[in-house]
Amino acid sequence: MLQIKDLRAAAGDKEILRGINLTVNPGEVHAVMGPNGSGKSTLAQVLAGHPAYRVTGGSVSYLEQDLLDMEPEERAQLGVFLAFQYPVEIPGVTNAYFLRAAYNEIRKARGLEEVDSMDFIDLLEEKLRVVEWGPEIMSRAVNSGFSGGEKKRNEILQLAVLEPKLAILDETDSGLDIDALRIVAGGVNKLRARDRSFVVVTHYQRLLNYIVPDHVHVLSNGRIAMSGGKDLALELEARGYEWVESAAEAVA
Amino acid sequence: MSSSVETLVNREYKYGFVTDIESDVAPKGLSEDTVRFISARKGEPAWLLEWRLKAYRGWVKMTEPHDWPNVRYTPIDYQSISYFSAPRTTKPLGSLDEADPKLLETYEKLGIPLSEQKILAGVAVDAIFDSVSVGTTYKAKLAEQGITFCSFGEAVQEHPELVKKYLGSVVPASDNFFAALNAAVFSDGSFVYVPKGVRCPMELSTYFRINTANTGQFERTLIIADEGAYVSYLEGCTAPKRDENQLHAAVVELVALEGAAIKYSTVQNWYAGDEEGRGGIYNFVTKRGKCVGPRSKISWTQVETGSAITWKYPSVILQGDDSVGEFYSVAVVNGHQQADTGTKMIHMGKNTRSTIVSKGISAGQGQNSYRGLVKVLPKAAGARNYTQCDSMLIGNRCGAHTFPYIDVQNPTASTEHEASTSKIGEDQIFYLKQRGLNTENAISMIVNGFCKEVFQELPMEFAVEAQKLLGISLEGSVG
Numbered sequence: 001m002l003q004i005k006d007l008r009a010a011a012g013d014k015e016i017l018r019g020i021n022l023t024v025n026p027g028e029v030h031a032v033m034g035p036n037g038s039g040k041s042t043l044a045q046v047l048a049g050h051p052a053y054r055v056t057g058g059s060v061s062y063l064e065q066d067l068l069d070m071e072p073e074e075r076a077q078l079g080v081f082l083a084f085q086y087p088v089e090i091p092g093v094t095n096a097y098f099l100r101a102a103y104n105e106i107r108k109a110r111g112l113e114e115v116d117s118m119d120f121i122d123l124l125e126e127k128l129r130v131v132e133w134g135p136e137i138m139s140r141a142v143n144s145g146f147s148g149g150e151k152k153r154n155e156i157l158q159l160a161v162l163e164p165k166l167a168i169l170d171e172t173d174s175g176l177d178i179d180a181l182r183i184v185a186g187g188v189n190k191l192r193a194r195d196r197s198f199v200v201v202t203h204y205q206r207l208l209n210y211i212v213p214d215h216v217h218v219l220s221n222g223r224i225a226m227s228g229g230k231d232l233a234l235e236l237e238a239r240g241y242e243w244v245e246s247a248a249e250a251v252a
Numbered sequence: 253m254s255s256s257v258e259t260l261v262n263r264e265y266k267y268g269f270v271t272d273i274e275s276d277v278a279p280k281g282l283s284e285d286t287v288r289f290i291s292a293r294k295g296e297p298a299w300l301l302e303w304r305l306k307a308y309r310g311w312v313k314m315t316e317p318h319d320w321p322n323v324r325y326t327p328i329d330y331q332s333i334s335y336f337s338a339p340r341t342t343k344p345l346g347s348l349d350e351a352d353p354k355l356l357e358t359y360e361k362l363g364i365p366l367s368e369q370k371i372l373a374g375v376a377v378d379a380i381f382d383s384v385s386v387g388t389t390y391k392a393k394l395a396e397q398g399i400t401f402c403s404f405g406e407a408v409q410e411h412p413e414l415v416k417k418y419l420g421s422v423v424p425a426s427d428n429f430f431a432a433l434n435a436a437v438f439s440d441g442s443f444v445y446v447p448k449g450v451r452c453p454m455e456l457s458t459y460f461r462i463n464t465a466n467t468g469q470f471e472r473t474l475i476i477a478d479e480g481a482y483v484s485y486l487e488g489c490t491a492p493k494r495d496e497n498q499l500h501a502a503v504v505e506l507v508a509l510e511g512a513a514i515k516y517s518t519v520q521n522w523y524a525g526d527e528e529g530r531g532g533i534y535n536f537v538t539k540r541g542k543c544v545g546p547r548s549k550i551s552w553t554q555v556e557t558g559s560a561i562t563w564k565y566p567s568v569i570l571q572g573d574d575s576v577g578e579f580y581s582v583a584v585v586n587g588h589q590q591a592d593t594g595t596k597m598i599h600m601g602k603n604t605r606s607t608i609v610s611k612g613i614s615a616g617q618g619q620n621s622y623r624g625l626v627k628v629l630p631k632a633a634g635a636r637n638y639t640q641c642d643s644m645l646i647g648n649r650c651g652a653h654t655f656p657y658i659d660v661q662n663p664t665a666s667t668e669h670e671a672s673t674s675k676i677g678e679d680q681i682f683y684l685k686q687r688g689l690n691t692e693n694a695i696s697m698i699v700n701g702f703c704k705e706v707f708q709e710l711p712m713e714f715a716v717e718a719q720k721l722l723g724i725s726l727e728g729s730v731g
Contacts, residue, residue: 071690105693
């Protein structure tokens with residue numbers, strides 16, 4: 001589904017990704033961990049096409065297509081979803097309107113008919129249950145005045161509605177209290193499917209107690225320094241990132 | 253990102269065509285003779301000519317305001333403008349059945365069909381072309397309920413007592429430079445009278461069109477809602493593209509008697525000039541309403557997207573106790589446009605309330621100023637005002653400015669002012685793009701959300717037009 005080969009990217013003059021290699025197969029959950037500044041959020045943003053980053057080398061193939069050649073909205077329409085670390089507020093636009101607009105854009109791109117607001121309400125009802133929310137959230141403006149936890153929950157709600165093939169979660173656990181973490185992670189687990197892959201970017205092992213990954217990768221200095229199964233996360237928790245960094249240096 | 257934003261806001265002006273029709277145009281220049289010429293042309297009674305001449309004599313002693321408004325332009329040469337232009341036609345004006353097809357075509361092209369079969373159901377239209385009214389729809393139907401909706405010229409002939417009583421009662425001829433000019437040379441405009449206790453069954457609307465080069469448009473609108481009456485009135489405006497600036501100096505007066513309510517909505521889309529800032533309309537307008545009676549209400553809603561320069565402050569004088577004034581505004585500037593707009597809420601009566609919601613959007617090299625006065629006079633015990641003033645910037649070369657004036661002379665009054673400035677950021681656009689929207693739709697959604705509180709005050713058809721004007725796709729945009 002996703003093949004990242006020797007991906008390099010920079011913000012301004014500063015190279016942040018320095019040759020990432022990663023393959024994600026359908027239905028897999030990959031955790032990408034690493035210390036601050038290792039490039040894990042950059043990887044998420046580059047895959048989604050954030051204009052602040054410049055790809056300086058390598059390739060990314062998604063569903064056999066050149067992902068890097070597409071506009072962010074084309075990527076979204078093809079099923080790439082990024083749950084933002086800092087979801088953006090859109091004052092005056094209701095969550096319901098926003099979600100329906102996004103849902104319909106994606107349907108249109110796939111040659112499907114748009115849904116009207118009545119049908120959409122029915123669909124929402126089911127999706128709201130994924131994040132244990134009532135309908136009142138839909139009439140609030142997108143992320144406006146939302147608490148940190150509500151914003152993250154809203155990201156997972158969008159994920160549930162838009163049904164992507166590749167969901168990238170960028171530090172979705174940061175700033176969550178334990179109850180919110182349970183709801184958000186529970187939502188993600190409900191959305192795991194055979195044809196849906198996840199790349200879960202996180203600093204802490206904590207989230208991975210809830211969302212159990214198939215593979216764990218540790219980024220250091222813009223490269224994947226170590227890969228392993230879910231136990232790698234536990235080992236990291238015990239030994240700290242310094243261990244990976246020194247191991248990476250030893251290899252280099 | 254910024255280049256696509258600019259393409260979006262710099263969409264081509266659709267209404268820039270010229271109607272090829274011969275017109276009677278008064279010779280350029282302004283003098284007492286010009287005033288007499290206009291008055292004679294319109295067959296006005298002596299008292300009105302006197303009123304005009306008095307205004308003219310006052311105007312001559314006034315100076316064009318350049319010191320306080322936050323706009324820059326070369327002083328206007330008032331002798332190089334023609335003050336009257338009427339399409340030359342053998343057909344009588346004012347009667348739609350017999351109107352010149354070219355005129356009807358013009359309005360058709362503007363999306364304002366004047367035949368009553370085609371017209372938007374429930375909207376009556378008065379069409380003003382340069383200095384004259386082309387015709388008014390649904391006149392007869394409205395008359396059944398005692399409602400008068402006609403051109404100002406007709407009102408002078410048919411309802412002189414009402415005109416005489418209320419003309420200048422809200423905006424005196426000496427009020428300001430442009431109001432004085434208008435009082436001297438005003439040509440046509442709309443007149444509305446809704447009798448006691450009548451709720452006007454349809455939206456009334458006037459569509460202003462400037463066509464002839466080197467003319468100014470000086471229309472005058474007077475709306476009177478008698479006790480307990482209600483009327484909703486809409487105003488739209490466009491003009492051809494020309495390299496010269498053209499002056500539009502209108503006066504609008506609203507009078508609400510006891511328990512009456514007037515809702516006045518404007519979608520202003522005068523030609524704004526080209527990318528280099530050449531041409532465009534100078535929109536120097538005085539709009540004011542007076543809540544004369546207790547429990548009356550006047551509400552202004554404006555969406556200002558056009559004009560090279562906009563200078564207008566739709567205001568409410570809250571004279572009657574418990575009366576209510578509202579001002580909802582979206583002002584958009586791009587290219588080289590300048591806007592200095594806002595409102596005045598003058599609280600005179602007890603427990604009077606006012607609400608001001610102003611949304612300024614600046615793009616390109618546009619300069620947008622909000623200027624508002626909230627004044628509470630000593631007798632206005634319990635007066636309340638709420639002001640919200642938000643600015644949005646698109647790009648790095650535009651400006652947003654706020655000039656709020658608050659003058660409270662009664663200790664029991666309360667006023668509240670909130671202001672914010674935001675910038676459409678790359679992050680906001682990226683967020684929406686990541687959810688599948690293209691840049692254009694993303695910006696539309698953000699701008700639309702920003703203006704929501706104002707758009708929801710507009711009548712449905714106008715809300716739709718306003719959103720289109722902002723480059724917003726219609727698709728379910730009222731969310």
